Amino acid sequence: MIVPDAAPLVEAHGLVKHFGDGKGLFTPQRPPVRAVDGVSLTIKRGETLGLVGESGSGKSTLGRLILRLIEPTSGSVTFDGQDIAALSKSRLTQLRKRMQLVFQDPVSSFNPRMTIAQVLTEPMVVHGMGDRASRIRRAKELLDLVGLPSYALERYPHQFSGGQAQRIGIARALSTDPDLIVCDEAVSALDVSVQAQVLNLLKEVQRELGLSYLFIAHDLNVVRYISDRVCVMYLGKLAEVAHADDISARPRHPYSQALMASIPSPDAHHQLRTPLAGEIPSPRRPPSGCRFHPRCSQSIDGCDRDEPELLTIGAPGEVSSVACHLFDPAPAR
Amino acid sequence: MLLYAGRRLTYGLLVLALVATLVFLIIRLIPGDVVRLQLADAPGVTQAQIDQRTTELGLDEPVLIQFGHFVGGLVQGDLGTSFDDGRPVTTKILERLPATLELGLLAILFGVLFGVPFGLISAIRHHSLIDNVMRFLAVIGMSLPNFWLALLLITFLALWFGWSPPLVYASPTENLSQNLIHMLLPAIALGAATMASIARMLRSSLLEVLGSNFIRTIRSRGASERVVVLKHAGRSSMIPVFTVLGLQVGSILGGTVILERIFAIPGMGSLIFEAVGQRDYPVILGCVIFYGAIFIFVNVVVDLLYAVIDPRIRYEGASA
């Protein structure tokens, strides 16, 4: 699936997004929410990059930064070699065509008074693609691609089940023929039986069209299944980036290990998981040093003081990167 | 909490300053000239006399300077003197204030005393006959203009019971019962809309809260309906009701202008009515500022009540 050695489609460098650091006329200054705090990643052509982490770890914010739906506090994103922060409005609009977003709750993201035909053609109209007839033709093709009958065109969003609505959401995202789709919890609200349908659909579409996904979810097994590589995010930072099979078989970062260990499995009868102690701290006041250290069972001297960097480890060519002093070639002093 | 209170109060004062400025400018823009109005009928008025009067009233100075004087006085609590009889505006207003306050408070009392139970009953028995009747009445109550309602009341009471309200106003200290009888009809006419809005708002917010998850939790613990409705749902519904009440104070204040006229009540409402007729700028301005101040004060109090009721507002900005 992945085009080997091709230039990456998306490259993010040192992305930072702080919310609410500006003090108001009457509001006292507070520390900002460090939603995303220095993230670099690449998404290759035809690749699915998974993004997991607990609620509030900054996954959605990172996704929106990459689409430039919000402005980064600092850092840069290049899409197909172009720095999207430097682009003019009109160039950005052109580029928007090539990146789309699929949300968690498909029905509420559609205008309830629009027919599915309008829902599907709207992005094409916005980007001035084709004439009316060709847009409708394309909408039919898209419905066919996501496995819905063409009479769906005249129906309204509420007339579809959750799984069907999510298919429509995917069809709409595909309408502008994008190179990248950010799926933000796109299957999280679906029942497992329907979730499996949508996962299959996403894979099939990728096989046919060769696009890339940034697949955000909190279910590690789902992310592992659909992704080529997986990023584990904790409090605004990447803890580990690894091959999808590695993340489940050999999680390296203590947080990835804890996350893997906390997934309940239908095959493990009456086995209580060993819960990770504590809860994710406030992103307004992240812990010093390694952000995971208050909950880490393997912390060593210096973890509360020095922030570990995301370092590539293992044999050359291996994709794993870990931000943990246990894997630091020059261990914390 | 203190921070929140301070912030609300500051906003309130800013709004008041804005209102005062706007009213000052608008009045100057209204066509018509006090001096000519005052002197017009007098035969043989000379230009010199007009000029002299204009200077006396300070109207020859540029608007900006006039505004400066006005602001300078305002911060010292001095609203200037009446063009009409030369008495300090503050004194004139303070004479009239009690009657208006009494009328307003009675109207609110009426609105709350009847609106709250009506809303409660409507919500508990929603979609029943009594609910439908009350909702119908509420729509009428909100759409009838208060002076019209007042006239209707007077007419019908006179027709059916041969009773009409006293024509001579007595202050509560002189004759409390006569005063209250006098105030009864205007207070009802003024409070009807408040009653209707409160009933409606209370009904809809109660119904919304009664369907919420935390109410389900409380029911699941075996709590009685009295605790569920009055304590938990009631408290949550108070915020929108207070909001309505704060806004209603505005229409009640506006309504006093006409109703005091109809019922011959010597309050601020009739004062402003007279002052407008005579282009008595300082009095108009003073009254409007007073009305504005009352309205803003009430709404600051409402904002503070929000914080008393809702800890999420109280701790806003204070928590991590």
Add this chain to the structure above:
Amino acid sequence: MRAPTGSANEPLLRIEDLHVEFRTGGGTVEALNAVDLWIDAGETVAIVGESGSGKSVTALAVLGLLGNGRVSGGRITWNGKDITGASNSEMRSVRGKEISVIFQDPMTSLDPLFTIGHQLVEAYRIHHDVTKRQARQRAVELLDLVGIPEPEAKVKAYPHQLSGGQRQRVMIAGALACDPRLLIADEPTTALDVTVEAQVLALIRDLQDRTGVGLMLITHDMGVVAEMADRVVVFYAGQVVEAGTADEILDRPQHPYTRALLDAIPRRDTPRDQEMPAIPGAVPALNDMPSGCRFATRCSEAGPECGEPQPLRDLDRRQVRCWRPDEGHGVLEPMVEVAR
């Protein structure tokens, strides 16, 4: 495999052929059609099923909290007593005291305007004639029991000052305030992160060990079922389609729906280059149910017999609403061999 009848072994809760209807704008809909289950004292019974299958409605029916719905058939027996359609005041002495419930969404299930201490005191005093001070003591104890740090200080906290996991702990504390005999947990961890979910489930298990409270655990997560349940009841479209011990159901599912459901779950070792075995189609709408087997439109094994309504059959060690599985149930092999 039905619970033995007779007063000595009467289960704590027994639901027989329960039907529930709701009045809606477009007429009445039947949310439950034939629900049978029982729970013994101290036992954990998991209720699994997809969204809209009637899990929450079952819980609300037991508590008599159906709102605009009503029980239109069947029977609910609590502790040997028929409580079907009991009056609100009768049910009030059961709610919270004998049967307690925790709901899915801890963010909205506590009254935001009162301190958590106040809400715990209230929960306790509904069924206990004690002073506020004594109840407050109990509130502190409860917070300590559910693992809230600094319980003396935390009683003064408002819900918005707690994290989701802590709020769910407070919900559990409130549910256990009066030492109920049955705890109904309606998706208690669905809104929580996996790491917090593990903590909350461990807490519930620990409390069960200490108090012997029975647990009706509503979930759609088979992993949670495996971890917690003694027995499992599988719901589909307002009916029970399969019931049995957790080991039986998870290892040797017999109803085609249960088997397909288990196969559709991505696991840590699901091969990434294979398709997920999904169930085609969607659950039929309540007002558009097939007259025969309700799963027939999606079932890969459907035959002509499936056009008939399927009764819940008692087999050797389970109940199944499908004519296919045989006594001894060696007939149906798992559709996909899941690597263990």
